[in-house]
Amino acid sequence: MPRISPPLTAHCVLRLGDYSLLLHRRSSTVALFLCLALLLSSAWILAFGANGLTPWAALRAAFGQGEPMQLLLIRELRVPRLLSGLFSGAALGAAGCLLQTLARNRLATPGVIGIDNGATAFAVASIVAVPTSLAPSALALSGAATAAVLTFALAAGGGARGYRFIVVGIAIGALFGAATNLMLARADIDAANAAYPWTVGSLNARPSQAVWLLGGGLLLGLPAAKLLVRALSLMRFSDSVAIGLGVRLRLMRVLSLLLCVWLTALAVAVAGPVGLIALVAPEMARHLCARHGVPVLNAALCGALLMILADWLGRHLLAPIEIPVGIITAIVGAPYLLWILLRQSSRSSP
């Protein structure tokens, strides 16, 4: 067995006793910077709302010190909102990265292939039909799974490859969208209002249980995604190359699809269909890392950053009126989608 030569200069090796970890240097730096940016913008968002506090007071209030008014403002309103933004953004970013790699198409994001709409339809059903606080997450999960299975089953033959898959996804999305409209049209006005955030995507006053569930899901999902990265980055080449390198193709496909559905559904149960985060965040991560890989963690960080910034923008752009975060991301993300669509030549790969 030949000795494996030391990694290329773009990497560095972290050794800990018998264990060693190969790190892409630039990716690690980017991750550090993204974490820093996340911390700074979180502090900024906590401190400056409609009711200004000094950053110090905000920080103290976040840890339980200060006047009751400040405590209420920070701990009851801003922290949950910030957390739901961070969590849902991270989940969507990671899910988008997984699905893009799986389909070998950067346009294949959970929103485009209908997973978002499936989750939304089922979540709305839970509000209109069975109003309990935990139900939306569970139902969103089953809705997302249904949509994903339908899309993959109906696109069979074409596989997860190419554009046929995406158009089937669009059709499935349209079906579930119509189902959502149907339920909203039949529901009485209060239930319809309660379900409204799910239809545009908003971080306003999300149920805390769903947020914690999403946090737990991320805690499970992100390490799992990190474990899949190795196989996924081999699957970016052709199937035969991946098989030759020892990837269990079918298993890996199913696992990453499951993970993608899991993350998307939990995020949609919190924030509604803010799907374009899943398109933009992995792209941004890829550009920042300056390499073609499967930057799951960096995509999650980018997603979280984009989400909280978009939400902040939505709250402050037309000050007394609050723009739901889904509208902001659509206005930013859709032109970007158009751009990559028209720019790329007929072949495409992430």
Add this chain to the structure above:
Amino acid sequence: MPSRLSLPRALGLAALCLLALILASLLLGAGDVGLWASLQALLGHADDEARFVVLQLRWARTELALLVGLALGGAGVLLQAVTRNPLAEPGLLGVSAGASFAVVLAINLGASAASLHLGVATLGALLGCTLVLLVTQMRGVGEDPVRLVLAGAAFSGLLGALSSLLLLWDQRTADEMRFWIIGALAGRPLDTLSWSLPGLLLGLAVALPLIRPLAALALGERVASGLGHHPQLTRLGTLLAVALLVGTATAAAGPIGFIGLIVPYIARRLVGSDIRRTLGLSLLLGPCVLLFADTLSRLLVRPYELPVGVITAFVGAPILIAVIRGHRLPTL
């Protein structure tokens, strides 16, 4: 392909269907006026309420469905012919989104005269058509039927978000637009028909001389030029006609999706893919499909009504999947 019908037979069949559906649309409703009472009202002897419901409300609604179905069915065939793409549909390609965004913008800026909608919506539809034209002209992108649909979806998403933004901004607009933006045939002002008829006729008049050039274009650009047609001019004219038709339909009934996909699909199945055969048939089938969806939307959840767009989406999405799953996309 299943056995094709001859054109006159298909036209006759469609006309019969249309008559039956018009009758059904007049006789069936979500309200209290039942089948028998409606029949009596049609024959002229029933109480005032039944006569009002049938002869005023349902009749106006049926007329509107005829007009909108005609416009959307025709627009679907024309759009598919000009892009040579069996997935092209005004809703999927962002033409309807352009029209509805323009209307929302106009109302937001203070316009309220209903007749203004027509011009504004047509302008917006033209914007959507321009995008279609741009995309089809791009090398490597234009030949790929699916990428056009994706571009349309992205464009619709953008305009939809902008519309929601405008609606958030202005409560008055939001109230005015809330029902229009889903797309429905019910509760339109009575003069809708009179001002949208000219738009429809104009659109069809623009389309009529283009049928032969479009049929030639289906054989390829070179053949079309060789036969003495101007491909570019044909494209521009067709897109203008599509914009007029979709603008009219959208101004009258809001954005109703998938009609432009369902109708040409059925027409192709019946008489083959030559536009000289499908266009005429589609003008009959469009109202059929819309009337069917509208009548169904009244009956499914009585005593409520569904937005008709929900029904068309439920019928249209499976057809979209069928088209895309077809072993190879039918070439137009």
